[in-house]
Amino acid sequence: MKTHLQNGQVIDDSVPQGDNEAVAGKVVSGSVIHIQNLRKEYASVAGVVPVLHGLNMEVMPGEFVAIMGASGSGKSTLMNILGCLDIATSGSYFLKGRDVTALDRDSLAHLRNDLIGFVFQGFNLLPRASLLDNVALPLVYSKVSREERVVRASDMLSKVGLAKYRDSRPNQISGGQQQRVAIARALVNRPKLLLADEPTGNLDSHTSHEIMNLFKELNERDGITIVLITHEVEVAAYAHRLVRLADGHIVYDGSSHIPQGDNEGTMSKNSTESSAAAHSTS
Amino acid sequence: MISAMLNEAWNSMWANRLRTILTMLGMVIGVSAVIVMQAVGQGAQQQVRESIESMGSNLLMVLSGSSTSGGGVRFGAGGIPTLTIGDAESIGELPLIAGAAPTVNETAQVIYGARNWSTQITGTAPSYFTVRNWDIAEGAPFTDSDLRSVTRVSILGKTVVDNLFGDENPVGKTIRIKNSPYIVLGVLSAKGQSLMGRDQDDVILIPITTAQRKLASSQVVGSVRFIMVQVRSAEVMSKAEQSIVDLLRQRHRIREGANNDFTVSNLTAMANTAAETTAVMSLMLGIIASISLLVGGIGIMNIMLVSVTERTREIGIRMAIGARGRDIMLQFLLEAIIISIFGCLIGVILGIGGALAANGVTGIRVEITLSSILLAFTVAAAVGVFFGWYPARQAARLRPIDALRFQ
Structure with a gap:
């Protein structure tokens, strides 16, 4: 169905891809994310700085995708555009078949509330609100009644194993627990897509694995589509699919299990052609 | 939400x-x-x-003496007595005028029993009560017959009653003003402070004739210090003022071009x-x-x-x-x-x-x-x-x- 699912294929997106052209026009309604020739430029004092050079990508429901890349490769920019926090300069982005590029601020806010769950590196919980209120916050903006908010937020907190801390403040629990709360918050409104920006960046390796197991479980058991950004190979190994970015280009899109050397932990050492390209830019 | x-x-x-x-x-x-x-x-x-409101509405005050004139020695308004009770009566008969009360003032020591009080004695006519819009709280006012027969009767202000009588009812009692006995006919209702901050209730009203003949110390007999005039309505104030000036010039035989020997001032305008x-x-x-x-x-x-x-x-x-x-x-x-x-x-x-x-x-x-x-x-x-x-x-x-x- 999709060429980019072939293991180890390196897409050179500077050359227009025939199979991507074929998808243009007739939007695959089944895909969660569908971006075409996506460009992003920033205006700076030195002139226009291009960050993303026309990306093409499609993510199907139930996929678990890790996006890797060095600092400045454009992965955070891509994430912000996928999360409807930022708008692309040109190109198209279809989220669940809806063209996002044409939407106004309020509609984007509605999409973020309805379709997307965010997990951030810095957890980004509201420090003054209880864990229950933090988890229930997205429901406030989707006009869910108070009773239902409490029920659904409590359910989500139990799901991440923190039901007994529901009345605590974020600063009273550990970083790993805070990230679980953030995941509960991201999932409380039953999103179609979970976006995680370096979710383990502030956690020790043990807690990182706990969090990643939770993601894996959510993906495999509940079928939630997950796209996460990481620079840790161990973390990326939890995903089924890996997308590597370098200098605003997708330099690798395929299995997270690199063909030569199946050892996930040593993946970065046994660098492939593509990962070498990515590393050389850092 | x-x-x-x-x-x-x-x-x-x-x-x-x-x-x-x-x-x-x-x-x-x-x-x-x-x-x-x-x-x-x-x-x-x-x-x-x-x-x-306590002063009375649409009030003009006619003062004896002139405040507006040319050469020679000038007396301030009220300085020399040129007005008479007759002037007041004539003013009261003018068509635009509701009432006119001739007034003389004197400060005197008043005695009742063992207490004494220094207060203002105002000699005036019964029309004063209507012109000043002042009610009798107890007893009765004096009348024109009291003026004619120059009786020693008095109406007391609230402050005077408080100071001389305390809780006692003053009506029918006799007080002494400058050692002459005066019967208390009535008590005025309380009015409070005037615009200038004076206690208006610190006063004793007696018939003007009695004041002129039995109380007067320096004033020319028969003269009044000022006349309080109430005009029928606020719209005709200036017209009424002019008619009073015309009347008094005629009564005082003031020639064309000569100065008035009286002053008319508009109290209501001042109050406003x-x-x-x-x-x-x-x-x-x-x-x-x-x-x-x-x-x-x-x-x-x-x-x-x-x-x-x-x-x-x-x-x-x-x-x-x-x-x-x-x-x-x-x-x-x-x-x-x-x-x-x-x-x-x-x-x-x-x-x-x-x-x-x-x-x-x-x-x-x-x-x-x-x-x-x-x-x-x-x-x-x-x-x-x-x-x-x-x-x-x-x-x-x-x-x-x-x-x-x-x-």
Whole structure:
């Protein structure tokens, strides 16, 4: 169905891809994310700085995708555009078949509330609100009644194993627990897509694995589509699919299990052609 | 939705208790200042209004002697006695005039039993009661027959009764004025202070003829110091004034071109001037107080702007999980509204307390009206919303990506 699912294929997106052209026009309604020739430029004092050079990508429901890349490769920019926090300069982005590029601020806010769950590196919980209120916050903006908010937020907190801390403040629990709360918050409104920006960046390796197991479980058991950004190979190994970015280009899109050397932990050492390209830019 | 937002507003205000209280303080001071100033201003105006009412309406005063003339030795108004009871009677018969009361004044020592009191003795005619719009509280007034027979009768003011009789009923008793006995016919109703601040109830009224013949010390017999004239309506005041001038020039045989030997002054006009002065004063007090309200409002804006900057990241988080611009705006606006409304409520309470305290400590007349409280409250709430709106809009306009990156 999709060429980019072939293991180890390196897409050179500077050359227009025939199979991507074929998808243009007739939007695959089944895909969660569908971006075409996506460009992003920033205006700076030195002139226009291009960050993303026309990306093409499609993510199907139930996929678990890790996006890797060095600092400045454009992965955070891509994430912000996928999360409807930022708008692309040109190109198209279809989220669940809806063209996002044409939407106004309020509609984007509605999409973020309805379709997307965010997990951030810095957890980004509201420090003054209880864990229950933090988890229930997205429901406030989707006009869910108070009773239902409490029920659904409590359910989500139990799901991440923190039901007994529901009345605590974020600063009273550990970083790993805070990230679980953030995941509960991201999932409380039953999103179609979970976006995680370096979710383990502030956690020790043990807690990182706990969090990643939770993601894996959510993906495999509940079928939630997950796209996460990481620079840790161990973390990326939890995903089924890996997308590597370098200098605003997708330099690798395929299995997270690199063909030569199946050892996930040593993946970065046994660098492939593509990962070498990515590393050389850092 | 609103309940959740109220809860959040409360949490954020509670987290910054000191700052919230200080912001509120600006509002509290503004509102209480407006209420105290309004109370004092209204009190002053009310006092002037009552003084004017107690003076009688549409009043002209004809004083003997001229204040407007050319060469030679001039006497001040009231300085030389040129008016007579006859003049007063003639004025009273003019078509535009409701009544005219000739008046002489004398200060004398009054004795009743073991007590004595120094007060103003006013000799006048029965028309005085209608011209001054002054009722007899007890007993009866003297009449024209008392004037004709020059009887020693008296009507006492409230203050005189309090000082000479205490709780005793003075009607029918005999007091001594300059060692002559006078029967007390009645007691005047209380009038309070005059525009000049004099106690109008500290007076004894006796028939003018009695005053002229039995009490007068230096005055030319038969003369009166001034005539109080009541005009039928406010519209004809100047016409009535002219008719009095014409009549008196004729009666006093003043030649064409010669100066008047009397002065007519419009008491009502003077009173109105006094009323306007007080109104301007209370307006100025109100303006000064409003400035403090404005300063309070700017304080709210200042703090809300700081709060928006401080919570930019929080705004970013909220936007990331689906808050629209108007949700963010509502949240900050709600905080500004809560601060200003609570500030208003406390300000109203302090303002009323302050006005009552001002009354208790200095004895200044204060008038706390519901309308002034409502006005202060409404203006303050509006100021809060107005100054809260700008920071709230700043927050709502943030781009989610910028807000999230903010450190």
